[in-house]
Amino acid sequence: MRQLFITLTICTVATFSKATAQQIDLVKVKNIEVQLEDVMELIDTAAIRIKLNEVEASYRADPSELNKSRLGILYHEVALNLSFLSKSAYEGYAKKSFDVLTELFASPATTPELMPFVASYRASALSLVSAETKNLKLLSEAFNEFQSAVEKYGSVSYCPEFMRGSVAENLPWFFFSKAKFARLDFQSIIQKQEVNVDYANWKIMSFTYWAWAKQHQSKKYRKQAIIYLGKAIELDPNGEGGRKRAEELKAKMMR
The missing domain is CATH 1.20.58 (Methane Monooxygenase Hydroxylase; Chain G, domain 1)
Structure with missing residues (x-):
């Protein structure tokens, strides 16, 4: 039932149109990035636990779209660092991340400049759900979502390629059709950074x-x-x- 719900959700949100890179304000993207940085790419597990309490409290006090984005992204970091491929008190946070970010992804009211981050972390969260449930179909769907995010937002944000490359580099060798993105995406980010030092x-x-x-x-x-x-x-x-x-x-x- 859980897997069916996820699949139906993906089909539903696919009907919503989203702003493309040409419609996005680059300055606003960078401003949003700064407001999300403290919940992205975390590696200190003790700090993640502390941050989780803070971000959940902030969202309860002010359920704005920014705080909701922060919550969904942090749930992703919790899933990746505290429960990925192991049983723990944090099992299920990948699904929680996917659900929170899907609400933003599906809403036509979501600020376009949030979408590079929402779409990218949502796709990554789905890949974590795939690993947790051992449902390989969800992994393929996650990479479809990554491709869409790269096409729409890769020129204005590192996030789609960085998140796809990060997932790809951890796949077993036999997923070679997807693992190739680990080489392609990080090379692409480096090239874009050489042109624009503020890209990432x-x-x-x-x-x-x-x-x-x-x-x-x-x-x-x-x-x-x-x-x-x-x-x-x-x-x-x-x-x-x-x-x-x-x-x-x-x-x-x-x-």
């Missing part, structure tokens, strides 16, 4: 440089990979992004 923030680029190097460990790319790992480390002096993983991978590649 320091944390995202720290993770991106590390992820690119992880995907390019062969001798052919070794020199460039080590350069990117150095960038990942330099951008993250406090260890809130990709620094730790980059240091470990760099040490491995330097041996």
Whole structure:
């Protein structure tokens, strides 16, 4: 029944039209990004638990679309860091994230500049639901949603490609048709960042440089990979992004 509900929900929201990148205000996208940064790409599990209480309290006090977005995104981080592929008190948060973000995704009243983040995290949440329920059909649907988000919002926000690449890099090798996006998406973000230094923030680029190097460990790319790992480390002096993983991978590649 749960899987049927998710599938029906996807079919329903697909009928709603959304603003494309040409209709989105880039300044507003960046302003919204700043207001969402503290609930995105979290790696400290203790901090996530504290943040969860704060964000839920804020939403109860003020159920605005921004606070609802923050709640849905944080539920995604809870699912990824505290319950992914393991039984815990936080089991089911992927579904909670998907449901909250679907409400925003389906509403024609949602601010267009929120959509790059809502659409991307919603697709990622669906991939987590797929892993939790072992329903591979949902994974395919998640990548369809990612493709739509990249086409609509990839030119104005790193989020669609970053989230798709992050999911793709963790897939087993036999999902090669989807795993390829781990190489393509992080390369795309780096290229866009070279053209526009404000395209993605320091944390995202720290993770991106590390992820690119992880995907390019062969001798052919070794020199460039080590350069990117150095960038990942330099951008993250406090260890809130990709620094730790980059240091470990760099040490491995330097041996």
